[in-house]
Amino acid sequence: MTQTIVVLGGAYAGVSVAHRLFKYTKPQVKDLKVILVSKNSHFYWNMASVRAIVPDLLKEEQYSQPLEKGFAKYPADSFEFIVGSAEGVDVVDKTVKISTDNGTERVLNYDHLVLATGTRAVDNAVPWKSNGTHEQNAAIMTEIQGKIKTAKNIVVAGAGATGIEAAAELAFQYGKEKEVILLSGDSELLSGDSLASNVASELKKLGVQVRKSARVETTREAADGKIEVVLKNGEKLITDVYLPTMGMAPNTEYLPADLLTDRKFVDINEFYQAKGTKDVWAAGDIVWKPRGSFVLTDKQAAGVAKNIDLALKGKPPTVVKTLPMDAMMVATGRSRGVGRLGSVKVFSFMVYMMKGKTLGVERLPSYVDGSAY
Known part of the structure; x- marks a missing residue:
């Protein structure tokens, strides 16, 4: 019997979970199917948006690449990519209502659901995030x-x-x-x-x-x-x-209110399950725990993929661990930066090497095709 995982969101968290399921779970769970739903047909490396606004510095393909191409290596009957947006979730019937980019509606049945639709800029005048197509x-x-x-x-x-x-x-x-x-x-x-x-x-x-x-x-x-x-x-x-x-606002309008915190982020437990549910998981900025972060998102997504893997094998979930300390890195131009690991300051040159030099754009292809995981 096919085990269907519906992943909502085609950015860092959603793409990471989808690839990890194929890489680590599919070899043992042969009847696995992943459906990835994303409003944007491309993976948008929004970390580079602050540099992309400067004319002639970055080519579009350096910060935006088509998602479908990255999943083309997987069997057609095991993967489906839908360009569209979630309009509603029923956690009792285990269904998701989708509005596709061609204007049609679909209802997807799931065994496990991953919420990874992230956040959006309150003022969408600039695509600091992938707010649209x-x-x-x-x-x-x-x-x-x-x-x-x-x-x-x-x-x-x-x-x-x-x-x-x-x-x-x-x-x-x-x-x-x-x-x-x-x-x-x-x-x-x-x-x-x-x-x-x-x-x-x-x-x-x-x-x-x-x-x-x-x-x-x-x-x-x-x-x-x-x-x-x-x-x-x-x-x-x-x-x-x-x-x-x-300001950032969570993309959670399609979710039942009882799955959300008072700030409209997804309310999760230590396993990154949506509280009060069994087979609904969340990762990335949509949980804002403790805040939105590229590094935190990667670890959260890895934890969610692992727990879905365990669930499919009839095993209990494990606590998702992220970072032992709060970290922040801020690039200040293309030669310096400011950062800290917990309360310990990081040298400017190190921030430049870790973030400011390229803003990670060289890693985009490996995130799209899954080789990063």
């Missing part, structure tokens, strides 16, 4: 690159890791040629993380103008095409390009 993301990126190329003034709003890295990339590339302003709604960068002062120092070297306690209230496009940014204190800034990075 491949075609939509590509069009937005092209438009942003064109605006940045001719801009003299750029405002980046939000001083989390994404905002800091985006401002640093722009300042590193253009120097004094373009004015780059970073707005922090809080009184400190990175919400007051211990790296805040180090980040401020790096941005100052790059010439980024950092404005603290500068929360954006509204924005509007002026008649001349410029953007008017109104701060909460009433101050107005006029800019050629406005890049919002504030």
